[in-house]
Amino acid sequence: MTDTAADRLSTRGGKFDVVVIGGAAAGLSGALSLVRARRTVLVVDAGDPRNAPAAHVHNYLGREGATPGELYGVGRDEVQSYGGTVRTGRVQTVARDGGGGFMVQLEGGEQVYARRVLAASGVRDMLPAVPGIPERWGRSVLHCPYCHGWEVRDQAIGILATDMGIAMHQALLWRQWSTDVTLFLHTAGTPDDTQAEQLAARGIRTVAGEVAGVEGERAAVRLANGDLQDRDVLVVFSRLEARAGYLAGLGIVPADQYMGDVVYGTAVSADPAGTTSVPGVYAAGNLTAPSAQVMAAAAAGLMAGAAINGDLVAEDTARSVEALAAAGRGR
Numbered sequence: 001m002t003d004t005a006a007d008r009l010s011t012r013g014g015k016f017d018v019v020v021i022g023g024a025a026a027g028l029s030g031a032l033s034l035v036r037a038r039r040t041v042l043v044v045d046a047g048d049p050r051n052a053p054a055a056h057v058h059n060y061l062g063r064e065g066a067t068p069g070e071l072y073g074v075g076r077d078e079v080q081s082y083g084g085t086v087r088t089g090r091v092q093t094v095a096r097d098g099g100g101g102f103m104v105q106l107e108g109g110e111q112v113y114a115r116r117v118l119a120a121s122g123v124r125d126m127l128p129a130v131p132g133i134p135e136r137w138g139r140s141v142l143h144c145p146y147c148h149g150w151e152v153r154d155q156a157i158g159i160l161a162t163d164m165g166i167a168m169h170q171a172l173l174w175r176q177w178s179t180d181v182t183l184f185l186h187t188a189g190t191p192d193d194t195q196a197e198q199l200a201a202r203g204i205r206t207v208a209g210e211v212a213g214v215e216g217e218r219a220a221v222r223l224a225n226g227d228l229q230d231r232d233v234l235v236v237f238s239r240l241e242a243r244a245g246y247l248a249g250l251g252i253v254p255a256d257q258y259m260g261d262v263v264y265g266t267a268v269s270a271d272p273a274g275t276t277s278v279p280g281v282y283a284a285g286n287l288t289a290p291s292a293q294v295m296a297a298a299a300a301g302l303m304a305g306a307a308i309n310g311d312l313v314a315e316d317t318a319r320s321v322e323a324l325a326a327a328g329r330g331r
């Protein structure tokens, strides 16, 4: 018999069919489908989902306007109600076990064994380096009109241009929610003739000059020349960085994601069922699709959960066939 790391597992650790890394929309949804498929599941969650700064979750059918805490709290309860384990913690590494599974190392040194891994650890928003932005992120500094547009409709909206193509996309989109949109050209150069015509046609003002900071109760924009432009909301482009460092030892490295010729983030490659380049490791949610919203992330987690169960069913069947054949030979 092979002496695998799982066999040597300390009594502090545990063995699970599936360890889910990340316990927000994608991870909890995957975990729910797996516990309902009678799999033993551990969810390890570091507790900082991407939308934590936002007051509410929008465009989530059935729970429209819930707070992120409420939505994920209900999700954790649902997973636990079917016998799943949800723990606060951070996964540091995932390594192959000698017997075909994986050893998952948590911060603090504890190790658990998993037959399969579902990585659902999301992305980190890398905000433009402008003072005043981080503390207003998710409140008056925003990125996504589908998440916040309705709440700030008809307000004074600024767009911070760090790339002209992306800024044009954002300006024209946000114009759907307000007629008062100003494009701060900042570090993005100047619009070309076509862009200038589109901005003019939609009544979008441009302001030249670098932005030095964001100030006040909402999102007043201080220019480097000292001018202060009163705005309720500032829309920014945040680069989305996959939170996948713990997968590096398995050779899973996030790849650049492009919008046109601009890199807007990184993501782990996976097919629609969450299958990655490493057999037994699945991924879902923003980690694989950085611009997916909460409902899409949850749907991807569900797809991956079903794929993992199918994979385990195939392995269980193969083992049963082997055991039956061995028993037949022994007779």
Ligand SMILES: Cc1cc2nc3c(=O)[nH]c(=O)nc-3n(C[C@H](O)[C@H](O)[C@H](O)COP(=O)(O)OP(=O)(O)OC[C@H]3O[C@@H](n4cnc5c(N)ncnc54)[C@H](O)[C@@H]3O)c2cc1C
Residues within 6 Å of the ligand: 021, 022, 023, 024, 025, 026, 027, 044, 045, 046, 047, 048, 049, 050, 051, 052, 053, 054, 056, 057, 058, 059, 060, 089, 090, 091, 092, 120, 121, 122, 123, 125, 137, 138, 144, 146, 147, 148, 243, 246, 284, 285, 286, 287, 291, 292, 293, 294, 295, 297
């Ligand atoms: C400000 C803001 C507001 C938003 N509002 C909306 C909205 O209203 N509606 C909407 O549909 N979408 C909204 N979004 C998008 C939404 O945040 C994402 O769609 C969603 O978070 C993706 O879910 P996920 O489960 O893939 O990732 P996340 O929600 O980011 O969850 C990943 C989880 O993994 C955990 N984690 C990370 N690394 C580790 C590790 N090593 N070990 C253990 N755990 C780890 C994190 O702590 C986190 O809990 C918003 C985004 C932002 C930035």
